Amino acid sequence: MVAVSAKINDHEPTNKLVFSSLEEELRDYAMKNDVPIIQDDGLAMLESIIRIKRPKKILEIGCAIGYSAIRMAKVIGSEIYTIERNQDMYNEAIKNIKKASLEDKIHVFYKDALEAFDLVSNETFDMIFIDAAKAQYMKFFNLYTPLLSEHGVVVCDNMEFHGLVEALDNNEEYMSYSRSVRGIIRKMARFHDELLAKEDFDTTLFEVGDGIAISVKK
Secondary structure: OOEEEEOOOOOOOOOOOOOOHHHHHHHHHHHHOOOOOOOHHHHHHHHHHHHHHOOOEEEEEOOOOOHHHHHHHHHHOOEEEEEEOOHHHHHHHHHHHHHOOOOOOEEEEEOOHHHOHHHHOOOOEEEEEEOOOHHHHHHHHHHHHHHEEEEEEEEEOOOOOOOHHHHHHOHHHHHOOOHHHHHHHHHHHHHHHHHHHOOOEEEEEEOOOOOEEEEEEO
16 A cells, blocks of 8 residues: 655646647537546646556546547557446547547447446456546446456546545535535545555555546556
8 A cells, every 4th residue: 555645736747738629629618518527737647657557458437528538549549448427428429539530449338337337347457547426436446446457557537626625624614515515525535545545556646637546456
């Protein structure tokens, strides 16, 4: 177990991002339609991890409109399996992946990730990227990590939940949020602790974007 926190958000990403015209369209669509996509510095880190680990197969929990799946598939040609539970987002993802001519590299499943294990249970993944319902992160982690290859890596985005996890240290601020938001804050804080306590993974938390956890299987 390694419980490390690294603050690198004050520096430029090591991987300068360049976006295709389609990716610019997706970024614009996400902004206009309040679709959560990974922040640029988080994306730069994710792509750097892919270059270092060179995963043949990546499982993504939370496809949304296909933005991160498209980016990941293009780094070194990894095969992506991605799960999305929202019908509209799934339809957008299918359309966008086709536009990117990546249908042979990206496999999208329309299903709640908590019910989708059987769809991918015969696969072995070198990387898992979790960017879905925040309250379910621990369930996602425990459900899918048995499919992880030796020394595989799990990347979790939004570990700071828009900076709100820190609100637990300020009771007045914490109580100012709705009951549902407070519930997510508590679950994300618990996930922090449980993730760092896992003896079969070495985990590092990075203050990049909205917070990223990198867990490497021992």
